[in-house]
Amino acid sequence: MLEFPKGFWWGSSTSSYQVEGDNFYSDWWHYEKKHGLEPSGKCCRHYDLYKEDFDLAKSLNHNAHRFSIEWARVEPREGFLDFNQIEHYRDVVISLRERNLEPLVTLNHFTLPLWFAQKGGWLNKEAIDYFLRYVEKIVQELASSVRFWITINEPMVYIYQGYFKGIWPPQKRSLFRAIQVYKRLVLAHTRAYRLIHRIYKEKNLNSPLISIAKHLRGFFCWSKNPYHKFISNFKDYLFNFMILDDLIKNKSLDFIGVNYYTSEFIALNSEQLKDIPKSNLGWFIYPEGLYSLLLKLKRYNLDIFILENGISTDDDNQRWNFIEAHLKQIYKAIQNKAKIIGYLYWSLLDNFEWEKGFCPHFGLIDVDYRTFSRTIRRSAKNFSQVCKEYKL
Numbered sequence: 001m002l003e004f005p006k007g008f009w010w011g012s013s014t015s016s017y018q019v020e021g022d023n024f025y026s027d028w029w030h031y032e033k034k035h036g037l038e039p040s041g042k043c044c045r046h047y048d049l050y051k052e053d054f055d056l057a058k059s060l061n062h063n064a065h066r067f068s069i070e071w072a073r074v075e076p077r078e079g080f081l082d083f084n085q086i087e088h089y090r091d092v093v094i095s096l097r098e099r100n101l102e103p104l105v106t107l108n109h110f111t112l113p114l115w116f117a118q119k120g121g122w123l124n125k126e127a128i129d130y131f132l133r134y135v136e137k138i139v140q141e142l143a144s145s146v147r148f149w150i151t152i153n154e155p156m157v158y159i160y161q162g163y164f165k166g167i168w169p170p171q172k173r174s175l176f177r178a179i180q181v182y183k184r185l186v187l188a189h190t191r192a193y194r195l196i197h198r199i200y201k202e203k204n205l206n207s208p209l210i211s212i213a214k215h216l217r218g219f220f221c222w223s224k225n226p227y228h229k230f231i232s233n234f235k236d237y238l239f240n241f242m243i244l245d246d247l248i249k250n251k252s253l254d255f256i257g258v259n260y261y262t263s264e265f266i267a268l269n270s271e272q273l274k275d276i277p278k279s280n281l282g283w284f285i286y287p288e289g290l291y292s293l294l295l296k297l298k299r300y301n302l303d304i305f306i307l308e309n310g311i312s313t314d315d316d317n318q319r320w321n322f323i324e325a326h327l328k329q330i331y332k333a334i335q336n337k338a339k340i341i342g343y344l345y346w347s348l349l350d351n352f353e354w355e356k357g358f359c360p361h362f363g364l365i366d367v368d369y370r371t372f373s374r375t376i377r378r379s380a381k382n383f384s385q386v387c388k389e390y391k392l
């Protein structure tokens with residue numbers, strides 16, 4: 001029996017664009033149309049059904065929940081802050097608190113207001129000021145009920161998909177621009193971090209806990225070739241640790257938010273990989289990768305919060321095996337003095353998986369996209385036992 005620490009946070013994550021529906025003013029809404037992608041449409045109708053969804057999370061013994069605020073809803077036109085939308089998100093936070101679910105609020109989860117994207121997005125010289133204006137408003141309004149803030153979700157994934165691979169908005173494949181956006185995002189986070197702390201001080205509130213959600217990927221080299229080793233270490237630094245090092249240098253992390261799904265292997269031949277299972281998206285399932293990353297994070301000497309970990313599968317047994325195997329590695333890392341304070345599964349609901357549409361099923365809860373009815377999966381019930389007893 002593995003026993004997790006008292007006070008451990010248990011729950012799940014979502015992001016606004018992937019569950020709310022009808023996010024007309026976001027860049028992705030237009031991107032889907034332009035490229036004939038599966039439209040996000042009404043999504044899970046979580047914008048209307050959030051209370052019911054939080055009831056489900058509560059019934060599953062969760063004590064924390066991560067969601068994001070859609071900047072484009074709050075500021076659909078440049079400089080116009082929509083008070084009704086801010087009230088909506090206030091109610092989201094209150095609804096979580098009423099159910100004893102600790103809110104973790106993400107301020108930017110990939111999508112941008114269309115007007116901001118049309119001005120060049122993060123490449124615009126004023127981008128950080130626009131972002132801070134929105135952040136300031138939200139934090140002024142919600143500070144008294146929120147402790148955990150995530151400024152930016154997976155900055156390296158955003159840069160990779162949008163500016164390197166060019167398969168997400170703004171589809172600009174350019175190393176030069178990728179580097180510019182990297183610098184902007186580091187600065188945007190750092191300034192948002194300072195701003196949020198300042199607001200809490202001015203309001204005489206206990207210090208907030210602020211981080212980014214850092215997508216980490218294991219990079220393992222199974223070849224003795226020094227060139228392969230170099231590539232593997234280089235990717236590990238570039239994708240995983242460069243931004244964390246920079247943010248630590250700027251003294252702008254109160255804890256480390258981790259999203260982990262898969263690992264990459266540099267091997268001599270595909271024979272060596274054939275025994276590693278995969279999800280239905282072809283992602284390797286490698287819980288040991290999470291363990292090894294968690295131990296590497298010990299060097300920052302900060303609390304670690306797993307903000308996302310999940311699998312797309314239509315075999316719910318596989319989902320539970322995935323969760324169980326990753327929790328075991330987390331437990332092992334805690335025994336080895338990694339300061340892990342919580343685990344959120346991605347995701348509470350099946351949802352819109354960006355360019356892949358609705359086909360991937362990551363949810364603890366199945367969503368019928370015709371009727372919007374929800375069905376709790378067996379894996380969710382198994383996980384709920386862990387959340388209840390803090391034991392695996």
Ligand code: IFM
Nearest residue numbers: 015018154259308346353
């Ligand atoms: O759906 C995404 C989410 O938006 C960010 N982290 C990874 C998830 C699964 O791909």
